[in-house]
Amino acid sequence: MRWTLSLRGYLKLLAVLQAAFLVTYGVVAGTEGSRSNPREEIRAAPPAPRVQPPPGPLTKQEVQQLMAGHNLLNLKNSALDIRQGNACYTVQTSIDPGLQNSLLQRLDLKNSRYIGIVIMDARDGRVLAMVGHDKMDPSGNPCIESRFPAASVFKIITAAAAVETCDLDPGSMLNYSGGKYTLTRSQIQTKSPKNANRISLKDSFAQSINPVFGKLGAHALGREVIESYAEAFGFNREIDFELPTRQSRIELSNDAFGLAEVASGYNRTTRISPLHGALMAAALVNQGRLIDPTIVDWVAAEDGRTIYQSQAVFQQQAIDPETSRVLCELMQATVRSGTASREFHKYGDARLFSRLDIGGKTGHISDGTPDTRFDWFVGYAREDQGPGRIVFSAVVAHEEHIGTTASAYAALAIKEYFRSHFVAVEPTARRSPRS
Numbered sequence: 527m528r529w530t531l532s533l534r535g536y537l538k539l540l541a542v543l544q545a546a547f548l549v550t551y552g553v554v555a556g557t558e559g560s561r562s563n564p565r566e567e568i569r570a571a572p573p574a575p576r577v578q579p580p581p582g583p584l585t586k587q588e589v590q591q592l593m594a595g596h597n598l599l600n601l602k603n604s605a606l607d608i609r610q611g612n613a614c615y616t617v618q619t620s621i622d623p624g625l626q627n628s629l630l631q632r633l634d635l636k637n638s639r640y641i642g643i644v645i646m647d648a649r650d651g652r653v654l655a656m657v658g659h660d661k662m663d664p665s666g667n668p669c670i671e672s673r674f675p676a677a678s679v680f681k682i683i684t685a686a687a688a689v690e691t692c693d694l695d696p697g698s699m700l701n702y703s704g705g706k707y708t709l710t711r712s713q714i715q716t717k718s719p720k721n722a723n724r725i726s727l728k729d730s731f732a733q734s735i736n737p738v739f740g741k742l743g744a745h746a747l748g749r750e751v752i753e754s755y756a757e758a759f760g761f762n763r764e765i766d767f768e769l770p771t772r773q774s775r776i777e778l779s780n781d782a783f784g785l786a787e788v789a790s791g792y793n794r795t796t797r798i799s800p801l802h803g804a805l806m807a808a809a810l811v812n813q814g815r816l817i818d819p820t821i822v823d824w825v826a827a828e829d830g831r832t833i834y835q836s837q838a839v840f841q842q843q844a845i846d847p848e849t850s851r852v853l854c855e856l857m858q859a860t861v862r863s864g865t866a867s868r869e870f871h872k873y874g875d876a877r878l879f880s881r882l883d884i885g886g887k888t889g890h891i892s893d894g895t896p897d898t899r900f901d902w903f904v905g906y907a908r909e910d911q912g913p914g915r916i917v918f919s920a921v922v923a924h925e926e927h928i929g930t931t932a933s934a935y936a937a938l939a940i941k942e943y944f945r946s947h948f949v950a951v952e953p954t955a956r957r958s959p960r961s
Contacts, residue, residue, distance in 0.1 A: 732864025743789020857885025
């Protein structure tokens with residue numbers, strides 16, 4: 527009996543040891559890097575790394591953060607790759623490489639301290655060209671910086687306010703005394719002298735006559751009206767754009783002469799960016815409605831999924847549609863017979879331009895020193911028979927010598943854009959056969 531019990535105990539002991547061996551061997555063999563010491567603690571395998579899900583749709587503000595450090599000035603190609611952390615994004619911009627490179631080749635860097643040129647499709651707010659030069663800060667982007675005195679470009683706003691609140695039209699006759707391009711307290715007196723000059727609103731706009739617009743601002747409009755129209759056109763507020771911008775600024779007082787200076791653009795405190803200038807022009811060809819600009823068509827994640835898609839966004843009505851038509855008529859006179867006519871005749875293309883409605887406004891002012899003179903042209907060009915319409919804004923800070931002017935850059939841009947545009951839209955049968 528004693529032997530039988532010992533055998534059973536032995537067999538049980540043997541079975542337990544065998545099971546323990548198999549369990550121990552199986553766990554150790556299945557663990558990465560089996561250990562030689564069976565008494566060493568067995569650690570569980572690390573969990574598999576989590577796959578980072580692709581990003582969801584981006585807002586315009588998030589795209590602005592993504593574009594930090596990429597000001598998109600003078601792009602040679604319309605697409606670029608941006609790496610943020612471990613992720614890479616493809617950004618397709620709205621830049622037209624042909625138009626952009628054509629302007630880049632014509633930049634007069636020798637005689638200019640600053641150049642900022644923005645060309646935009648007025649129908650959807652897409653920026654087609656953003657070209658510039660900053661001699662003081664090569665990494666800057668003068669196209670989106672509100673550092674430049676608006677000068678006589680502000681006459682666009684004064685004229686719009688006068689048309690709507692004073693019931694003026696292009697043929698309305700106005701008086702002024704003294705020089706066309708000066709502005710003194712005596713020139714804005716309510717009562718005009720007997721030898722005062724008489725001129726229509728259209729011609730005073732085309733020739734940019736300061737005392738006419740100074741008197742309108744000081745006596746016919748006043749502070750509240752000027753301020754409300756300036757803000758309606760986008761002053762003192764942010765521009766919703768994929769790149770960070772600074773507000774265009776206007777400061778007004780109750781002093782009559784101060785209001786005259788602002789209304790005529792005869793001051794250096796009203797500041798604007800070339801981008802904002804293009805938006806002002808776009809409002810005029812869009813029946814008085816502002817549009818948000820965009821320079822990023824879409825953004826794609828690494829998996830190819832589109833996570834941002836731009837779209838046309840129109841803002842509030844700045845002026846009535848009829849007022850915008852009147853302003854376009856005034857701007858046409860600037861190009862045909864006014865302050866921009868010489869440059870457009872020199873740099874334009876008469877045959878091409880005859881198919882277009884072109885208008886604009888010039889502006890000139892110094893920075894208070896002899897070596898920097900600001901030169902503006904803000905305007906539009908659209909087909910007489912067709913949907914094509916662009917707006918443009920150019921500012922040049924000339925140094926000792928006057929080089930290529932803002933009006934010249936505008937004429938060159940119109941010529942380059944519409945040459946390509948008409949080739950693209952003409953029926954195939956009308957195109958010249960390839961040699």
